[in-house]
Amino acid sequence: MDIDVLNMFLVAGGTLLVPILAFVTSFLLWPAALINIYYWYWRRALGMQVKYSSYGNYQFCYTSRGKPGNKPSVLMLHGFSAHKDMWLSVVKFLPKNLHLVCVDMPGHEGTTRSPLDDYSISGQVKRIHQFVESIGLNKKPFHLVGTSMGGNVAGVYAAQYPTDISSLTLICPAGLDYPNDSTFLKHLKGLEKSSPDDQRIPLIPSTATEMQEMLRLCSFVRFKIPQQVLQGLVDVRIPHNEFYRRLFLALVDEKSRHSLHENMGKIVAPTQIIWGKQDQVLDVSGTEVLAGSIRGCQVEILENCGHSVVMERPRKSAKLMTDFLSSLQSTENNKKHD
Structure with a gap:
């Protein structure tokens, strides 16, 4: 083979090999960095822009796509120890003509974390209202979505600020007095009887093994996740675990434990409840509680x-929300024509 041709193949091979080796090395040594790159990529691919807003000295971090229009804007509240990017998998399937806003909840990710802040549900509701006002989202009633802890906050928000809300979607919300205890709630009751040294909270993992256990608790589907990715997920969370523990204790305190239950009778917005039948964290019997209190x-x-x-x-999830919003829009249009 001609030496110049051989050199060309070597150079071409080397050009391809360098980024591949860099990726593999990064995957093995810095999995947390790759997870951040993953979110960055999907935000760009889906057109979600990272933005900041302030209310006094308090800063909120959020992503958004589109602009307010004829249809209600959609505000999405994530769950305990998550962040705004958890919604990307749903955003992928939502219509592009919807104005979407996903905010980091108080103390999470890019939103201000203060040791003086009130992380009870009522405290978080006040902060989310400040966020809504800071970006002028409530100039027109908007659709509010919340999951787990975010569902608790969303439900109480809808009860306390009814004129802000056009409609509501609650996904496996916390804050109820559930007829049946979930696997997780049974574990919590066991913790109350154990010594402080044994009180490991399954939702606050500090090792790859504990991360895997948490995923098994939260998901019916068994995702096959490489060890390096599990470690990366833990590495991202560990610096925040002290805050998560403080937040968790605020959420299970008597002030917040049944916040949604205490406020659900005041919800007047059209409401959609979505729940996984095999939920081991918050039992699906919560649907009975909400259905018995929120009319229609x-x-x-x-x-x-x-x-x-x-x-x-x-x-x-995206289809259910889209169909729900479409049905409300159709009802509204029919009323205008009557």
Whole structure:
């Protein structure tokens, strides 16, 4: 083979090999960095822009796509220890003509974390209202979506600020007095009887093994996740675990434990409930509680789905929300023509 041709192949091979080796090395040594790159890529691909807003000295971080229009804007509130990017899997399947806003909840990710802040549900509701006002989202009533802890906040928000809300979607919300205890709630009751040294909270993992256990608790679907990715997920969380523990204790305190239950009777907005039938964190019997209190609410129970509805069934979640909003829009249009 001609030496120049050989050199060309070597150079071409080397050009391809360098980024491949860099990726493999990064995957093995810095999995947390790759996870951040993953979110960055999907935000760009889906047109979600990272933005900041302020209310006094308090800063909120959020992503958004589109602009307010004829249809209600959609505000999405994530769950405990998550962040705004958890909604990306659902955003992928939502219509592009919707104005979407996903905010980091108080103390999470890019939103201000202060040791003086009130992380009870009522405290978080006040902060989310400040966020809504800071970006002028409530100039027109908007659709509010919340999952787990975010569902608790969303439900209480709808009860306390009814004129802000056009409609509501609650996904496996916390804050109820559930007829049946979930696996997780049974574990919590066991913790109350154990010594402080044994009180490991399953939702606050500090090792790859504990991370895997948490995912099994939260999901019915068994995701095959490489060890390096599990470690990366833990590495991202560990610096925040002290805050998560403080937040968790605020959420299970008597002030917040049944916040949604205490406020659900005040919800007047059209409401949609979505729940995974195999939820081990918050039992699906919560649907009975909400359906018995919120007039005319629509209940959707997903088979073969756990607590992480947004991650396990993103396409279905998006379709249910889109259909719900479309049905409300049709009803509104019919009223105008009558």
